[in-house]
Amino acid sequence: MSPAVPQVNPYLPEPMRLIRRDPLTDDVHLFQVRAVDMNRAMTLDYRPGQFMMVSIPGIGEAPFSISSTPSRPGLVEFGIRKVGRITESIFKLKENSVIGVRGPYGNGFPVEKMLGHNLIIVMGGLGAIPLRSLLLYALDNRDQFNDIYLIYGARTPGEMLFRKEFLNLREREDLHCLLTVDKDDTGKWPCHTGLPTTLFRHIKDIDPLKTTVVVVGPPVMYKFIVAEVLKLNIPKQQILMSLERRMKCGVGKCGHCIIGGYIYTCLEGPVFSYWDVIHMKGLI
């Protein structure tokens, strides 16, 4: 990946146009944006797992995970849950509005270290937002990875983000697509029910040293998923997760995202390994 485009002032947002929005659930929508400058739009590069700072003038700025893949250039997608002042204003935006965006920031997933590996992507709830980027990236570069597993647990079918997209993936023969809901309130759910931990029995014949697991979900999920992953003998530094923190700058200055005394989540994260989690306190 190329380094970030050098800018004189890293705090100035770039104008980007809201091309389209799709409701994923009642309170989570997918916002598709594109840099107003078409040349910039086509050259904007990022890594799966990175984030950008989105500005609503007069309201403020906040970090959002990128949900799209750099292997499909032009558009950037953010899955956003309506949860506070800034996201409420984003939800009021009409298509074709121009917003301010800067980034990408953060380390992202180390895809070059995963090449040739089996990839186990485990998502829970909103964890699908950053992990969809990695999933699509891996599927677009399918020959560079060995077996790929997608494990996604949602509370109900209605709360599963990218539901149609992921259900369609079941047809692919080069992907183990394991979708589960805690409770099927529709009676029509065509996949698994139960906790995502129960799906690990489908993972077979993998070389643990050549496997990377990526887990993003609600904090309560990590403990149980990691316990399952460790049973597969996968090394702790090959178990990756992405953390959420308060961020006001994204560039390692404002201090709010600091963990463990001097780790700026916006620079050295948001992706950390399970080894980082156990040797630095306060990560999860």
Place this chain on the structure above:
Amino acid sequence: MRAVKLKKSNLKGFLMCAGSWGELWAPVKRNDRFILDKITDLSQLDSTALRTTLPFKKLLFPPKFSMFRYEAGNYANDMSGLPKRILFGLHPCDIKALLIMDEFFAKEFKDPYYYERRNRTAIIGLSCIPDEKCFCNATMNETVTEGFDLFFTDLGDFYLIWVGSSLGDDLIRECPNLVDTAIGHQDLKKYIQWRKHRSQQFKTDIDLIGMPDIVELSQDSPVWEEEGKKCLSCGACTIVCPTCPCYNVLDETELGKKGIERVRRWDSCMFKEYSMVAGGHNFREARSERLKLRFTHKLQAFVGKFGKPACTGCGRCIDTCPVGIDIFSMVKHLKGEEVHA
């Protein structure tokens, strides 16, 4: 490094002459304290100031300023109007603090707001004699060899001036009739005596050796909880700390004015909202957790990154904390030593 001499009686003349380069800012006495202020009348100057209430960071990284304006769909910032400034009266700890800030704001993404100010700033250091709150000797900041344009050492009836930069050299050359370029053996002797005298004036007995390991091994210590009970979360320690750079960002609008200003304002890791994310989850809800962050950052994690603690030993937190929590007392607590409040 080049050195020159300046008679004490010529100090005001020199500053007046050098003052043609930019605004002069220096410690000024207010009641029983010193503040940093713009000097418009050289009689305000007080070269006896030891520690100013707010550190010099306030001039390079102001407590509140506009980062840029948003108007009619455009984001624009203009820093061309920032003034040139001469800061006078920085002690070694103040200069070391700015060196830490320089490094911090330059790394990864260089901060233009800091550097636009920094590049327009001349630093004139001034020697000091430590008081009972100074511990720059323990943080290895008691002397400086870089980070200043000129450094004045008070040797009684004259100053010995180290010329630390090309700009410092220019400032000296601006006033050729005031300085004396010949340093004699007697002057050198006086300087050495003074250095010896000063190093004997430290009254504190703090020892920071091994602190990174001690902090690392004390993450579950009851000390954080005990001190957390005392802490008022007022944030005064971070405001007066010369190496605390954390800030918040707010959008501000003003009645009758078009456009929006995106404003940067000092923030404090001692404040409850500091680590709270949207939705209300707070990663450091307890005061003890916030204290632990601050002191782990200063004494342990920063050392790993920069090779030195993010503490210069200036004593401002000792001077300021209303309940007696400061680097000095925390180090003693963590080492299990007796603390005299």
